[in-house]
Structures are given as C-alpha cells and as structure tokens.
Amino acid sequence: MTSKSVSSNNYESYLEYNGKGRGLKSWIFSTDHKRIGLLYLITMLIFFAVGVTFGFLMRLELIAPGKTIMDPQTYNAIFTLHGIIMIFLFIIPGLPAVFGNFFLPILVGAKDVSFPRLNLLSWWLFLIGGLLAIISVFLPGGPADTGWTFYIPYSVRTSTNVFPALLAAFVLGFSSILTGLNFVTTIHRLRVPGMTWFKMPLFVWSLYSTAWIQVLATPIVGITLLLVILERAFGFGIFDPALGGDPVLYQHLFWIYSHPAVYIMIIPAMGVISEIIPVFAQRTIFGYKFIAFSSIAIALFGSLVWAHHMFTVGMSGTAMFVFSLLTFLVAIPSAIKVFNWVSTLYKGSIATDPPLLYALGFIFLFSIGGFTGLIQGALSVNMHIHDTSFIVAHFHYVMFGGTGFGIFAALHFWFPKMFGKKYNLQKAKYGFWTLFIGFNLLYFPLFVMGWLGMPRRYYDYLPEYHIYHLVSTIGSWILILGLIIMFGNFIYALLKGEKTSEVNPWGGETLEWHVPTPPPLENFDEIPTIETDPYQYVQNNSDNVLVKEAN
Numbered sequence: 111m112t113s114k115s116v117s118s119n120n121y122e123s124y125l126e127y128n129g130k131g132r133g134l135k136s137w138i139f140s141t142d143h144k145r146i147g148l149l150y151l152i153t154m155l156i157f158f159a160v161g162v163t164f165g166f167l168m169r170l171e172l173i174a175p176g177k178t179i180m181d182p183q184t185y186n187a188i189f190t191l192h193g194i195i196m197i198f199l200f201i202i203p204g205l206p207a208v209f210g211n212f213f214l215p216i217l218v219g220a221k222d223v224s225f226p227r228l229n230l231l232s233w234w235l236f237l238i239g240g241l242l243a244i245i246s247v248f249l250p251g252g253p254a255d256t257g258w259t260f261y262i263p264y265s266v267r268t269s270t271n272v273f274p275a276l277l278a279a280f281v282l283g284f285s286s287i288l289t290g291l292n293f294v295t296t297i298h299r300l301r302v303p304g305m306t307w308f309k310m311p312l313f314v315w316s317l318y319s320t321a322w323i324q325v326l327a328t329p330i331v332g333i334t335l336l337l338v339i340l341e342r343a344f345g346f347g348i349f350d351p352a353l354g355g356d357p358v359l360y361q362h363l364f365w366i367y368s369h370p371a372v373y374i375m376i377i378p379a380m381g382v383i384s385e386i387i388p389v390f391a392q393r394t395i396f397g398y399k400f401i402a403f404s405s406i407a408i409a410l411f412g413s414l415v416w417a418h419h420m421f422t423v424g425m426s427g428t429a430m431f432v433f434s435l436l437t438f439l440v441a442i443p444s445a446i447k448v449f450n451w452v453s454t455l456y457k458g459s460i461a462t463d464p465p466l467l468y469a470l471g472f473i474f475l476f477s478i479g480g481f482t483g484l485i486q487g488a489l490s491v492n493m494h495i496h497d498t499s500f501i502v503a504h505f506h507y508v509m510f511g512g513t514g515f516g517i518f519a520a521l522h523f524w525f526p527k528m529f530g531k532k533y534n535l536q537k538a539k540y541g542f543w544t545l546f547i548g549f550n551l552l553y554f555p556l557f558v559m560g561w562l563g564m565p566r567r568y569y570d571y572l573p574e575y576h577i578y579h580l581v582s583t584i585g586s587w588i589l590i591l592g593l594i595i596m597f598g599n600f601i602y603a604l605l606k607g608e609k610t611s612e613v614n615p616w617g618g619e620t621l622e623w624h625v626p627t628p629p630p631l632e633n634f635d636e637i638p639t640i641e642t643d644p645y646q647y648v649q650n651n652s653d654n655v656l657v658k659e660a661n
C-alpha cells in the first residue's frame with residue numbers, strides 16, 4: 111500500500127497539539143479520536159486491575175476446601191462483579207473503543223471518525239457506567255450477587271444492589287451502540303479515494319462486522335435489563351414465574367444479545383491478529399477475501415446460536431437440534447481464519463518479536479477455547495458439563511486467551527506508534543511467557559475438574575477437587591506476575607523509555623505505518639492515495655526470484 115506520507119519533522123503530535131493540549135480538560139473534553147482511544151485505554155486498564163484483583167481473591171478463597179478469606183455471600187458478590195467488570199468494562203471495549211478509535215480513521219485515511227462529539231459522549235457513558243458498577247459495591251444492601259447473567263427469578267428477588275449493576279450495564283450498552291454507529295458510518299463515508307472494500311485492512315473489516323452487532327444486538331439487552339429493573343420496582347410479572355412471568359423468556363432475550371456479544375469481543379481481536387501476522391512473516395496474508403468475509407459470516411451466524419446456552423431449560427428436541435447444528439456451523443468461519451493465519455506464517459521470514467508472540471499465544475489459546483466450544487454444541491456432552499467449571503475454563507480461553515491476548519498483542523504492536531516510545535523487547539518476552547504459563551496453569555485444571563463434576567460459582571467443594579484448585583490458584587499468581595512484568599515494562603517505557611520517531615518499526619504496509627510517530631492531530635496533512643492491496647510484500651518464490659505476492 112503506497113501513499114504520500116506526511117513529513118515527520120516539525121509537526122505537533124496529538125499528544126501536545128498547539129501548546130494547549132496538556133491539561134486534564136483538553137483530554138476529557140477532547141473530540142480527537144486518538145485522545146478518546148487513550149481515555150478508553152486508561153479507564154479500561156483501571157477497571158481491568160479491579161477485575162483481576164477480584165479474580166485473585168476468588169482463587170485465593172478456593173485454594174482449600176471450606177472458608178479461607180471470605181464468606182459465601184462475599185464470594186457470590188465478587189464473582190458477579192468480576193464478570194460484569196471483565197465483560198462490559200474490559201473485553202467489550204478493549205479493542206473497538208481503544209484501538210478502533212485510535213487507528214480506524216488512520217487505517218482508512220481519514221482525519222477522524224464521522225461523529226467526533228458522539229465519540230466523546232460514548233467515552234463519558236463508558237466512564238459513568240463503570241463508576242455505577244463500582245459504586246454498587248459500597249451502597250447499603252451490598253453488591254449484586256446474581257452472577258453477570260442476572261438470571262430470573264433470583265435477580266428480581268435478591269435484596270442486594272442489583273439495580274445500580276443493571277443500570278451500569280444499560281448505560282454501557284449505549285456507549286457500545288454509539289461506537290458501533292460511528293464506525294459503520296466512518297467506514298462507509300470516510301475511506302480515502304482508491305480504498306475500495308477489498309483494499310481495506312482486515313482490522314477495518316473486523317471493526318465493521320463488530321459495529322453492526324453493537325448497533326443491532328445491544329438494544330435487545332438494554333431493553334431486557336430495563337424490564338428487569340421495572341420488574342423489581344413494580345412487579346409487572348414479565349419474567350418472575352411467581353407473578354405469571356416467564357424466566358426462560360428472560361434467558362432467550364439475554365442470550366440473543368450476549369452470544370453475539372462474544373463476537374463483539376473476539377472479532378476485533380481476530381482483526382488485530384490479521385494485521386500482525388503478515389507484518390512479522392513479511393508475507394501477503396493468505397486468503398484476504400476469505401478472512402474478510404469470515405468476519406461477516408461470524409457476525410451473521412453468531413446471531414443464530416444463542417440458545418446453546420439453554421440446552422438444560424427444557425426446550426423441544428427440534429429446537430435443541432437446530433441450535434446445536436448452528437453452533438457447529440459458526441465454528442467454520444473462525445477455523446478459516448486460523449487456517450489462513452497459519453498458512454501465512456508457513457515459509458514466511460518470521461520475526462519472533464513480542465507482537466507476534468502474543469499473536470501466536472492468541473492462536474493457541476483461542477483454538478483450545480474454540481474446540482471446547484465445539485464439543486459443548488453436542489447435546490449429550492452439554493448436558494454433562496453445563497454449569498460446571500469446564501464452562502468457566504472454556505470462556506476464559508476464548509475471552510481472556512483470545513480477546514485478552516489480542517489486546518496485549520495490539521498494545522505491543524502499536525505502542526511505539528501511539529506513544530513515540532520504545533519498550534524493552536526482552537522484558538516483553540519474559541512477560542509473555544510468564545503470562546502464558548500462568549494462564550494455562552490457572553485455567554486448564556478447570557476443564558479437568560469440570561468434566562469430573564465441579565460446579566461453577568460454588569464457594570466450597572469436595573476434597574477430590576482440592577489438587578486442581580491448588581494448581582489453579584498457584585497459576586493465578588504466576589499469571590498476575592506476568593501481567594506485572596508486562597505493564598511494568600510499558601510504564602517504564604512511558605516514563606523513562608527511549609524516544610522514537612521511527613515511522614515504521616516493524617515493516618508494516620498499512621497506513622498507520624505511513625504517518626509520523628506519534629501521529630499528528632489530523633493524521634494526514636494531505637489525503638493519501640491508495641494504489642495497491644493492503645499487505646503487499648515482496649517474496650522470494652521457489653526459484654528465489656523476488657516477486658510481488660497477490661492477495
């Protein structure tokens with residue numbers, strides 16, 4: 111991809127534009143997409159730290175049978191908040207709101223998103239939603255203890271602070287809808303001349319598919335949670351069986367959003383991996399169009415499988431058969447991506463720098479998550495493992511191993527461009543391996559004991575599960591050590607790291623590697639021109655002749 115890049119001397123970067131850009135006000139009221147991306151990054155990481163702390167405490171409690179550090183009520187509240195924070199305040203905003211906001215306009219050659227002020231509003235809603243979730247901990251009545259799924263009838267009966275938690279999820283939904291709206295419009299309206307659909311970077315395709323789910327599916331959970339609030343306040347009898355309501359209806363409405371929501375979480379991470387693999391293999395990506403369309407296919411098929419979360423509620427055999435079949439089908443477009451990533455690496459000149467390490471970590475962990483998702487689609491197996499810790503292991507492999515590692519891969523890939531600072535590559539690798547080993551020690555035992563019958567969300571357990579819990583808890587300590595090494599490395603780089611204005615440190619081809627480091631306020635001082643495909647790498651063919659590889 112060639113474009114007339116902006117001269118990288120004597121310009122003002124978005125970090126300190128026209129001298130007034132330093133005060134807090136110039137950040138929290140900024141409509142610049144890059145600054146809004148950083149606002150999301152900072153707030154998201156603070157919430158992540160809270161979520162990790164809750165995870166650490168849960169594991170500590172489970173290190174031995176019986177009471178360790180907390181009582182059962184506190185344990186229920188902590189796993190509820192851990193779920194709400196990690197899903198709505200880390201994994202869902204992680205890639206679209208942070209890296210989508212920062213890089214989407216640059217990747218399509220635009221100065222900003224279509225609606226910059228709406229974009230700022232989405233961050234404010236994110237902040238307010240997050241604070242509501244945290245405040246619910248301290249209000250009289252105690253934090254919500256329902257689990258992040260707010261299942262009926264318990265969520266309309268419990269006396270804990272479900273209302274602020276529900277309201278938090280409702281407000282955060284709007285933040286997500288506004289981000290989706292902005293991205294769909296930006297991709298349709300602000301692409302530079304020459305950037306046709308099949309010249310768009312694959313991260314942009316992933317944001318596009320995700321944005322449609324954000325816009326179309328999120329309102330459904332918004333209305334559903336609002337109905338729970340009204341049911342608690344006025345006892346309408348929509349969901350509560352004691353009032354003539356239908357608790358299974360609640361589950362359908364909840365999962366009609368929450369299953370597609372797992373694709374809001376994972377598709378952008380897949381988009382980041384599609385950006386990193388060709389750069390570190392220095393090869394044109396294998397099967398560009400298949401990868402682009404598989405993002406759309408996942409979004410479409412992913413909207414038709416929600417009831418695979420409900421195989422034990424007693425629906426008809428036909429319905430179970432259909433949802434089981436659709437669940438198998440939705441695995442195909444994900445498998446296409448994994449196949450194409452591995453094919454791109456094949457015979458590539460691989461540079462094992464930290465972004466690629468995290469991308470490989472993603473592929474390994476996501477594949478375990480994906481396969482264990484596949485077997486859950488089989489009705490007989492599902493009956494056996496529903497609501498066990500096998501399920502907890504599965505979604506941590508796809509959500510943390512997948513999206514979490516996708517976020518860390520994006521951070522290691524784009525950090526130099528975002529901040530104009532270099533981080534220590536060796537320390538980054540230590541952080542990766544510590545995190546990777548801790549991750550598998552923490553979550554893999556949950557598969558084994560779940561298969562053996564260990565229920566999820568239980569405060570206590572039978573002695574035969576002790577060894578698995580012990581290993582898992584030690585794993586959580588190693589994982590947290592990995593997080594400390596990784597974030598410590600970034601913070602040191604920000605405060606004391608070597609400055610860099612290197613425009614293209616990894617040898618990328620997409621537009622962000624054509625603008626100065628860190629980018630100027632308006633990204634481009636002249637509209638770039640797009641003449642070729644996004645990942646155009648010169649490769650030696652079998653006769654060792656240099657050839658341009660076609661997409």
Ligand SMILES: [Cu+2]
Pocket residue numbers: 368369372415416418419
């Ligand atoms: Cu699902």
